[in-house]
Amino acid sequence: MNLLYATLEFIGVYVYVSLASLLWAGIDRKLVARMQRRIGPPLLQPFYDFLKLAGKESIIPRDANRFFELAPLLALATSIALLAYTPLGFEPIFGTKGDVVVFIYLLTLVGFVRMAGAVSSGSPYAQVGAQREMTILASREPPMMLALFAILWRLKGLGVEKPFSMGTFYEHSVWELGTPLSVIGALLLLVAFLFWLSSEIEVGYFDIPEAETELAEGPMAEYSGRHLAMFELAGAIKTFVSASLVVAIFFPWGISGQLGLTGLPATVVELLFHTLKVFAVLFVSMSLFRATTGRLRITQAVNMLWARLLPASVVGTLLLIIDTLGVVA
Amino acid sequence: MIPYLIIIPLLGAFAMPLMGLAGRKAGELWAVIVTLLTFGVSIDVFNTVWKKGILVYTLGAKSPIGKGVDFPVRIVWEVDLLGALLALVVAFVTLVVVVYSIEYMKHDTGLEKYYTLVMLLEVGMLGIAMTGDLFNFYVFFEITGIASYALVAFRNDTWEGIEAGIKYMFAGSLASSLVLLGVVLLYGQYGTLTMAYLSKMITGNPTFTSRVALGLLIGGLLFKSGAVPVHMWLADAHPAAPSSISAMLSGLVIKLGGVYAITRLAFSVFGGGTNLRTLGWVVILFACATLIVGNAMAVVQTDMKRLLAYSSVGQIGYILLGVGIGLAAYGSEVGNVALAGAIYHTVNHALIKALLFLIAGAVIHNLGTRNLNELSGIARRMPITSFAFLVGAMAIIGVPPMNGFASKWLIYESSALFNPLVGVIAIIGTAFSFAAYIRVVFTFLGRPCERVMQAQEPGKAMLLPMLILVAAIVLTGLFPWIISDRVMLPAAKMLENTGNYVSAVLGGA
Numbered sequence: 001m002n003l004l005y006a007t008l009e010f011i012g013v014y015v016y017v018s019l020a021s022l023l024w025a026g027i028d029r030k031l032v033a034r035m036q037r038r039i040g041p042p043l044l045q046p047f048y049d050f051l052k053l054a055g056k057e058s059i060i061p062r063d064a065n066r067f068f069e070l071a072p073l074l075a076l077a078t079s080i081a082l083l084a085y086t087p088l089g090f091e092p093i094f095g096t097k098g099d100v101v102v103f104i105y106l107l108t109l110v111g112f113v114r115m116a117g118a119v120s121s122g123s124p125y126a127q128v129g130a131q132r133e134m135t136i137l138a139s140r141e142p143p144m145m146l147a148l149f150a151i152l153w154r155l156k157g158l159g160v161e162k163p164f165s166m167g168t169f170y171e172h173s174v175w176e177l178g179t180p181l182s183v184i185g186a187l188l189l190l191v192a193f194l195f196w197l198s199s200e201i202e203v204g205y206f207d208i209p210e211a212e213t214e215l216a217e218g219p220m221a222e223y224s225g226r227h228l229a230m231f232e233l234a235g236a237i238k239t240f241v242s243a244s245l246v247v248a249i250f251f252p253w254g255i256s257g258q259l260g261l262t263g264l265p266a267t268v269v270e271l272l273f274h275t276l277k278v279f280a281v282l283f284v285s286m287s288l289f290r291a292t293t294g295r296l297r298i299t300q301a302v303n304m305l306w307a308r309l310l311p312a313s314v315v316g317t318l319l320l321i322i323d324t325l326g327v328v329a
Numbered sequence: 330m331i332p333y334l335i336i337i338p339l340l341g342a343f344a345m346p347l348m349g350l351a352g353r354k355a356g357e358l359w360a361v362i363v364t365l366l367t368f369g370v371s372i373d374v375f376n377t378v379w380k381k382g383i384l385v386y387t388l389g390a391k392s393p394i395g396k397g398v399d400f401p402v403r404i405v406w407e408v409d410l411l412g413a414l415l416a417l418v419v420a421f422v423t424l425v426v427v428v429y430s431i432e433y434m435k436h437d438t439g440l441e442k443y444y445t446l447v448m449l450l451e452v453g454m455l456g457i458a459m460t461g462d463l464f465n466f467y468v469f470f471e472i473t474g475i476a477s478y479a480l481v482a483f484r485n486d487t488w489e490g491i492e493a494g495i496k497y498m499f500a501g502s503l504a505s506s507l508v509l510l511g512v513v514l515l516y517g518q519y520g521t522l523t524m525a526y527l528s529k530m531i532t533g534n535p536t537f538t539s540r541v542a543l544g545l546l547i548g549g550l551l552f553k554s555g556a557v558p559v560h561m562w563l564a565d566a567h568p569a570a571p572s573s574i575s576a577m578l579s580g581l582v583i584k585l586g587g588v589y590a591i592t593r594l595a596f597s598v599f600g601g602g603t604n605l606r607t608l609g610w611v612v613i614l615f616a617c618a619t620l621i622v623g624n625a626m627a628v629v630q631t632d633m634k635r636l637l638a639y640s641s642v643g644q645i646g647y648i649l650l651g652v653g654i655g656l657a658a659y660g661s662e663v664g665n666v667a668l669a670g671a672i673y674h675t676v677n678h679a680l681i682k683a684l685l686f687l688i689a690g691a692v693i694h695n696l697g698t699r700n701l702n703e704l705s706g707i708a709r710r711m712p713i714t715s716f717a718f719l720v721g722a723m724a725i726i727g728v729p730p731m732n733g734f735a736s737k738w739l740i741y742e743s744s745a746l747f748n749p750l751v752g753v754i755a756i757i758g759t760a761f762s763f764a765a766y767i768r769v770v771f772t773f774l775g776r777p778c779e780r781v782m783q784a785q786e787p788g789k790a791m792l793l794p795m796l797i798l799v800a801a802i803v804l805t806g807l808f809p810w811i812i813s814d815r816v817m818l819p820a821a822k823m824l825e826n827t828g829n830y831v832s833a834v835l836g837g838a
Contacts, residue, residue: 063777105728116771119771122777
């Protein structure tokens, strides 16, 4: 029975996140348009796009192998599975001790499936795009993992029920530590996470693999019709999930306590509030960043990730560690 | 049932030339029947050991203890859970390989010799897993060795078969003479060859000679397992052998003749009288070197089978690491987990590497090239084979839904708890292995080159073994912790408990 409820909850979350993430894509486009003094598309534009793509004929290149058709399905399946481990204002549905590893694994797997699909198309454009995506992926994950593990390790010290799980963030938050060092460290890590977020969803500086003008859509060059629609939806969900991670780590506060709600209404209110926070984080990391910065070259981006972002998260981690020693009051 | 584990394949091997007279088909059928029966027996033996504990069988009498004396005078076979598990894996992989060979070896001649050798190889490995007598161990060790020299050089009309065979034979004979010297020294010192009794004697009176013997034994056995300073034969022998044989060499021979023997001698024979911490660290040092060198060399290969061979070296590093930590942290929780991880990874890697070599065989059989640069886009023409490769690659990297995850996890966890630096080395090894395999996967998926367009899927007799292995990898991957708790941890506990191993043979004496 429990499993049945969990499944129903999972399906509900999936439907909700699909709608919310596509809605955000619309809001983002509108916001960026306004920043550039354009009117922009209607808010529901991504839904129309999705439906149109889903209805179009999907063309399979002659050189493509079976994985080409399988990849969009796998990408979507992986991002849906990811939702079961994503903190969405409440503890993840299938959250257990150590589930952070599953989260990271599934998050990177979405990227890998995308790459494998691109390589399978047999198109050189897609292949170059996939290589770039691989490079970026290998560079952007270490700082994130370091920061995430450092924070989880630190919170474990405060005594949590399931160490190294995504639910930890709703028991204690980094800001609770309160000491000056920990606050500075956490702020540094927040900056690192915001940059990681933009590289994860590949906007602004990091819009490299897709690079519309240079590489003709990169990995997605050969995809069309419903296959592309699935990839678009998977990408939107992944964006929402990545931002949810940042929100859960740094802004986990709920409002159902203040409103005096419990049970199902509390969950719904938390989910809505979480969505608001996700939109706020994405506004900074995605819309603003996208509207104000151009693309870097791949070498510059890699350099930036290894020489700026990784040191930032190393320093933040060290500050959090030094803080436990209690040398600075 | 224990003796049938040797009787059946030995009978199979010796009757093979006769069966070969009845024609090719009869010989193949005979080989399949024999290996199938052996597999059945090994299931039964495993089941018995799993339920009842250590099995002892004495050749020629009811009890190993001689008349009027209080020490064992006969050859004993002693099967604990680790031995039974490995016997099961050996029988399984051999069966799969023999079925595969029916189609794969279609174009070769002298097949009755081939199947004889394969069954002798199986006899040798089963014997190593079962024996409780040191000289008997040496004999089975040599059977395994000689059968594999002959099989590596089986295609004697190719230059590389002969070259690799000679290299393997010269260095391998030297290594097994080291083992023999170790056995001689132990016999001279203690006057017995029964492992259990020897263990008791060494515990009571550890001498310098016993330590020298241990050094010689470990040295010879590290060679057979392909640990790093002495891994060079492996990178030549695996590519040169027929792929079905590479699958057995890489999946089984290096583990039975190498790692299993080291583990057995270190725990069951020298467990009481030696400083296990020092021995453990020696093994860990070799393991770390093996991990890094094997996996790093795999990244730069352009020859598919050479890549897999180096990857085998790298994976042996993980197994040795688990064994080393099991020795160095003897008796603690960490040591137990590490040992369970090593045993688990031995089994998993046997399945995975057998699968990968069978795939390599299918590809080479079809396209006639091992060069990865000429193999791009195979997935277009050989989707099932490529899918099987994807599963194998994911499993060997240690990606969650496959079986490699749990075993590597146990090794990572215990090595990180034991010594973080060792844990880091293990992770670096995996990063290299990831790079090596992702390159092959992307090559397989990429744009098909002209040569590949003529390729087609292999026939059923080659696909079926691959799919069986894929199923085994995925199914065991779905229940990793059940397997670990029910089989691997008890096997590790049984291995660590030297007292039980000794008293199973000697009784109360």
